[in-house]
Amino acid sequence: MTDRQALRVLGDRIVNGTGEPVLLRGVGLGGWMTMENFITGYPGTESQQRRALSRVLGADAADAFFERFLTDFFAEADADYLASLGINCIRVPFSYHHFEDDSAPFTLKEQGFRRLDRVIDLCASRGIYTILDLHAAPGYQNQNWHSDNPSHWAHFWTHPHFQDRVVHLWEALADRYRDNPWVAGYNPLNEPADPSGEVIGPFYARLERAIRAVDARHILFLDGNRYSTDFSMFTEPFEQTVYTAHDYALPGIANPSRYPGEVRGTYFDRDIVERTFLQRTEFMRRTGTPIWIGEFGPIYTGDPERDADCYRLLRDQLEIYRDHGASWSLWTYKDIGLQGLVHTPADSPYLQRIAPALAKKRRLGTDSWGGSEQGIRQVLDPIEDLFRTEFPSFNPFPWGAKPWINLLVRHILLAEPLVDEFAQCFEGVTAPEAAELAGSFSFDHCVPRSELADVLRSFLAGDGPQ
Secondary structure, rough: OOOOOOEEEEOEEEOOOOEEEEEEEEEEOOOOOOOOOOHHHOOOOOHHHHHHHHHHHHHHHHHHHHHHHHOOOOOOOHHHHHHHHOOOOOEEEEHHHHHHHHOOOOOOOHHHHHHHHHHHHHHHHHOOEEEEEEOOOOOOOOHHHOOOOOOOOOOHHHOHHHHHHHHHHHHHHHHHOOOOOOEEEEEEOOOOOOOOOOHHHHHHHHHHHHHHHHHOOEEEEEEHHHHHHHOOOOOOOOOOOEEEEEEHHHHHHHOOOOOOOEEEEOOHHHHHHHHHHHHHOOOHHHOOOOEEEEEEEOOOOOEEEHHHHHHHHHHHHHHHHHOOOOEEEEEEOEOOOOOOOOOOOOOEEEEEEEHHHHHHHHHOOOOOOOOOOHHHHHHHHHHHHHHEEEEOOOOOOOOOOOHHHHHHHHHHHHHHHHHHHHHHHOOOOOOHHHHHHHHOHHHHHHHEEHOOOOOOHHHHOOOOOO
């Protein structure tokens, strides 16, 4: 891998083959090779959705739907659009399910690699790097839906079998892409959450050795513990490694909220946002290693005043990253209208088809990300009161009692039965019709979020606010 495009770490910078500094600035391809409920509209987890759609549609129609989805969600027009904005890097999340079956562990499937190849090549032909991100690992590396976890237990950290499978997969990925200069590097685990804090450090050391035995040159992008906010498990940095923080700002993801303004007892303004960034990146700055913000970005509600606040927050974050020389990856590229740079319009055939399930999801607040608890406070209030009375010192990992209760009630207890109701929206749909519904996610059928595009274009062109 001697191409001038090949990236490496040099001190606190990422540089190309000629030694020129490179800031990686782009988006995450969330919802493609690992689907998420708020991105494409289903309740619960991806595996629950896939099983339910297979029951209702039948195997052939379900296969037609998912095959068309995986083809159309990111294609040439998408790569062209991102290149037109000036984006130079895409983080590509994927689920292990594309590479092996639980019934046949360690037997890798070529189809998963071919899907990655296609997007890597589309991006490379337009001068865009890719970072490969294992977003959903066997056994679940965190407690939430985006690792395809149907429970609230991250078994990855207590079962060596799951860790062995991830090492094996990354050895294969490193072998396949070791000579590809347009792969910027490997992001081995998205948002790990090891409750003990004792396993993640030794596991990362083992994984680094395994990857380096195959590929000594590509950059490793390592997420911190507690959803990439805690770097206390690290001491000396690995060679050719970037440590990546996730930097969601509370005013952008809490609803209702204002920015600047008070959110959950804290007043947020630019100074507080920058202070949080500095706290989350302390390890990188102390060790003189590059900073990459692997995820950040507000949620848009359609309320003009709140969304204006979100854009102000986004500009502040981008200015902070620029001032501190940080690379970044906005979450996310495409969805059904909550956060994406590009989204399906409200009158798309797919959204019309799932409208009843979407309405019920919103009413019950089943989505952890972007959903609201307001519609079921009458359920949550007495449970929270009970815990305050009976278990006042209960402080479960990772965020405490209230989010833990929300996860169990909203995202598991209420979301799981809603999965079948979502699938019933597809009753009677034929295989060709299922494929056409998935085609709602093609770029030509989607709508760019123009103000968000303008903000990114401004900063990517180098003429953002100084």
